[in-house]
Amino acid sequence: xxxxxxxxxxxxxxxxxxxxxxxxxxxxxxxxxxxxxxxxxxxxxxxxxxxxxxxxxxxxxxxxxxxxxxxxxxxxxxxxxxxxxxxxxxxxxxxxxxxxxxxxxxxxxxxxxxxxxxxxxxxxxxxxxxxxxxxxxxxxxxxxxxxxxxxxxxxxxxxxxxxxxxxxxxxxxxxxxxxxxxxxxxxxxxxxxxxxxxxxxxxxxxxxxxxxxxxxxxxxxxxxxxxxxxxxxxxxxxxxxxxxxxxxxxxxxxxxxxxxxxxxxxxxxxxxxxxxxxxxxxxxxxxxxxxxxxxxxxxxxxxxxxxxxxxxxxxxxxxxxxxxxxxxxxxxxxxxxxxxxxxxxxxxxxxxxxxxxxxxxxxxxxxxxxxxxxxxxxxxxx
Amino acid sequence: xxxxxxxxxxxxxxxxxxxxxxxxxxxxxxxxxxxxxxxxxxxxxxxxxxxxxxxxxxxxxxxxxxxxxxxxxxxxxxxxxxxxxxxxxxxxxxxxxxxxxxxxxxxxxxxxxxxxxxxxxxxxxxxxxxxxxxxxxxxxxxxxxxxx
Ligand SMILES: Nc1ncnc2c1ncn2[C@@H]1O[C@H](COP(=O)(O)OP(=O)(O)OP(=O)(O)O)[C@@H](O)[C@H]1O
Ligand SMILES: [Mg+2]
Numbered sequence: 074x075x076x077x078x079x080x081x082x083x084x085x086x087x088x089x090x091x092x093x094x095x096x097x098x099x100x101x102x103x104x105x106x107x108x109x110x111x112x113x114x115x116x117x118x119x120x121x122x123x124x125x126x127x128x129x130x131x132x133x134x135x136x137x138x139x140x141x142x143x144x145x146x147x148x149x150x151x152x153x154x155x156x157x158x159x160x161x162x163x164x165x166x167x168x169x170x171x172x173x174x175x176x177x178x179x180x181x182x183x184x185x186x187x188x189x190x191x192x193x194x195x196x197x198x199x200x201x202x203x204x205x206x207x208x209x210x211x212x213x214x215x216x217x218x219x220x221x222x223x224x225x226x227x228x229x230x231x232x233x234x235x236x237x238x239x240x241x242x243x244x245x246x247x248x249x250x251x252x253x254x255x256x257x258x259x260x261x262x263x264x265x266x267x268x269x270x271x272x273x274x275x276x277x278x279x280x281x282x283x284x285x286x287x288x289x290x291x292x293x294x295x296x297x298x299x300x301x302x303x304x305x306x307x308x309x310x311x312x313x314x315x316x317x318x319x320x321x322x323x324x325x326x327x328x329x330x331x332x333x334x335x336x337x338x339x340x341x342x343x344x345x346x347x348x349x350x351x352x353x354x355x356x357x358x359x360x361x362x363x364x365x366x367x368x369x370x371x372x373x374x375x376x377x378x379x380x381x382x383x384x385x386x387x388x389x390x391x392x393x394x395x396x397x398x399x400x401x402x403x404x405x406x407x408x409x410x411x412x413x414x415x416x417x418x419x420x421x422x423x424x425x426x427x428x429x430x431x432x433x434x435x436x437x438x439x440x441x442x443x444x445x446x447x448x449x450x451x452x453x454x455x
Numbered sequence: 456x457x458x459x460x461x462x463x464x465x466x467x468x469x470x471x472x473x474x475x476x477x478x479x480x481x482x483x484x485x486x487x488x489x490x491x492x493x494x495x496x497x498x499x500x501x502x503x504x505x506x507x508x509x510x511x512x513x514x515x516x517x518x519x520x521x522x523x524x525x526x527x528x529x530x531x532x533x534x535x536x537x538x539x540x541x542x543x544x545x546x547x548x549x550x551x552x553x554x555x556x557x558x559x560x561x562x563x564x565x566x567x568x569x570x571x572x573x574x575x576x577x578x579x580x581x582x583x584x585x586x587x588x589x590x591x592x593x594x595x596x597x598x599x600x601x602x603x
Contacts, residue, residue, distance in 0.1 A: 254541070258513075261540035262468065264559040269474035272562060276477065291562065298559035302588065306542070306557065321587035328567045328586060 112136075112211040114148070115197075118204055122147045123168065126206070135211060137183035148209070151190070153181035164194065171196045171204050177214065189218040257305045264298045289363070289414075296322065296359035300351050313351035315393070316341035316386050319358055323384060326362060334379035335370070341386045344393060346446055353421040354395075358384075360418045361397040361440050369401025369437060380437075393446035400437040457577045460484040460569070463505035463533055465523050467491045467515045475509065475538075478562060482569045493519040497526055505533040506576050510552070512539040524550035534576060536568075542590070549592035553599075556589050564588040575599055 106113055112132040116123050124145045133140060136151065143150070152161060160178040167174035173195035180190040191212040197205050268291060275287035303318055304310060323337050346354060362382070370378035385396040422429040427444035462479045464486060466472040476486045488503045490496035492515045500508075500523075508527055512520035521544075524535040528551035535552035537545055542557050549555075553575070556568055567586035574581035580599040585591065591600055 254543075258540045261558050262471075265540070266468070266470050268559065268562070269470050272474055272477070273470075295559075295561040295563075298561060299588070302557050302559055324584070324587045325561050325563045325567075328563065328584065 112213075114209050114211075116148065116207045116209065118168065118196075118207055123207070132211065135182075135188070135213060136180075142183075151180040153179070153185075153187065155179050155187065156181075164192070167194055168207065177218065180211075187215075188213050189215045253310070261298075261301060261305070264294065264301060268294055268298065292326070292363055293356065293359065295325075296355050297352060299325070300355045304348060304351060311348050312345045313348050313354075315344050315346055315351075315354055315358075315395075317343075318351075318355055319384050319386065322355070322359060323362060323382070326366060332366060332378075334377040335366070335382055338381060338383040339385075341384065342388060344386055344388050344446070346393065350425060350446075353424050354393075357418055357421045357425075357427075357442065358395065358397065360414050364414060365397060365399040365401065365438070368407075369399040371402055388446060391445060391447060393442075393444050395442040396439060398434055398437060398439040400434070403433055403436060404431055404438050405433075457573055460506040460573050460576060461487045461504065463487055463499060463503065463508040464489045465491075465496045465508060465510040465514065465520065466538070467511060467513065471511075475565070478565050479569065482566050484569060484573070490514075490523075492516040493522050493526075496523040500527055500530055500532065503532075507572055508533040508535050509538045509556075510535050512537060512541050512544050518544060521546060521550050524552050528552075536572065547593070549594065551594075552592055553595050554589060554591040560588055 107129050109129065110131050112135045113129050114125050114132050115127040117126045120126075124147055125143050126145075128140060128143055133143075136143075156179050160176050163174060163176050164178070166172075173193070175191070175193045178190050178192055179187055181187055191214040192209060193212075194207055194209045197208050199205050271287055271291045271294065275284050275291070278284050278287065299318065299321055300313070303321065304313055319341060320339060323339065327333070327335060327337060362384070365382055369382075370380040372378050381400045383396070383398040385394075385398075387394050418429065421427075422442065422444075425444045427442050429440065429442045432439045432441060460479075462484055464472050464475055464479075466475065466489070469491075472489050472491075476489070479486050487505050488499040490499045494516070496510075496514075508523075510520045510523050510527075512518055514520060514523070520537065520539065524537070527533050527535050535550070537549075537552055537555040538558065538560070539545070539555065540558040542555050545552075545555055553572070556565065560568075564586055567583070568589045571581045571583045571586055571589065574583060580601075585600060
């Protein structure tokens, strides 16, 4: 009775190898499974140790065993020392829990060689929901695994190379930054020394004209110093904020020179120019502002030389416009071409490809400079 | 007339120290001492009273300017203003200093700074505008230049 009941589903499948083989012969499904190139087996969980009860020829070809060597055995003979323990545990759990499972596992052939098996296991129940068999298919995916491994290895190698290269570059950058700071430090100190030398020298000179010359020279060097100080204060040493520079310059020239009677009007858009233009632009602005302070304002009845000084900077479409204006005596009497300051301004303008024009502002002078300044250098992103 | 300042100079470059001394004296103040290292600075600080100490970061015995500032701060016998080409080396808390004059400074920059400091020390907070090239420490920013 008991035997009859448990055997009945096997008969129904018509395809076990150890029982009633011949009965399956006429079954088209059984014939298809026997003949397919896909390796397949069926095990019987109701027997002791869940043995293989059917294996098709593809399974035998894949594993290298003879049919009689495996029928009645548990599938674990496919496992070996390098089979992943976690994958084995997954299979065990799937069988115990009667679940289906798809897992890649390294299996061993009869001759000891290995292959990657994309294993699929699924429980088969009868109409009453009782477990009858496990069906398992095996697919040799060694090629896929090999390329997966190669890709992982390549990726690891590549990541390692990138990491090494990054470390090298970071070290190089750090060395360069240190060097830049060192050079910057020296340049600043040297500029400071040059200023100090001129100042000390001019203290020993009694000739007023000579003293004034040295004073002008000091102003020019200090304009350079201010450029350098501002340039290396910012995060990005390749950009220079001209408006901030102009603010510094004017306050520096006015506040301590005792010319408090001159009221500056600053109308400065934030404008950034490339570092290589910083020095010529700064020198030019310095010349124009010192000229206005020196020459524009005539002595009034109170003994002071008061007046208005204006600086305007704007950047309409890719241009930098600078205006330095005063409401002083104007340039009608100036002998412009003879002197060094004028020549310096004009040469710097040529270097910067700038148009420069002295206009009569009635009263006073308005100097207008216009030069190309790419839109990528805008200080204000709006 | 506000009382002039007594100034201590901690600077390893003789040329810069000399010139700074002239600038200080031209502005009507006096220089009470000059040190070129941490050890010298300690000696001068212990034996002299000053209102302001101008302290370079790099001295003959290395980047010891911050230590000098801390020493002066503990003694409480002067207020420190850093004067350096390397403002990035100053710690965030400024070691108690008022601020920093970044090198290269201009002659006018120092003269304005002296006037500003004189007002700040004698009659705080200072009336004059903060000079270009002079940066206040966060602590003094809140007292001398509160945001309005
Ligand atoms: N804003 C101005 N207002 C009135 N006159 C001016 C103005 N700018 C220049 N000038 C006149 O133009 C002349 C030439 O100026 P320039 O800058 O070339 O020489 P400088 O300032 O006298 O000497 P330096 O060569 O030291 O600059 C001046 O001497 C002055 O007469
Ligand atoms: Mg001139």
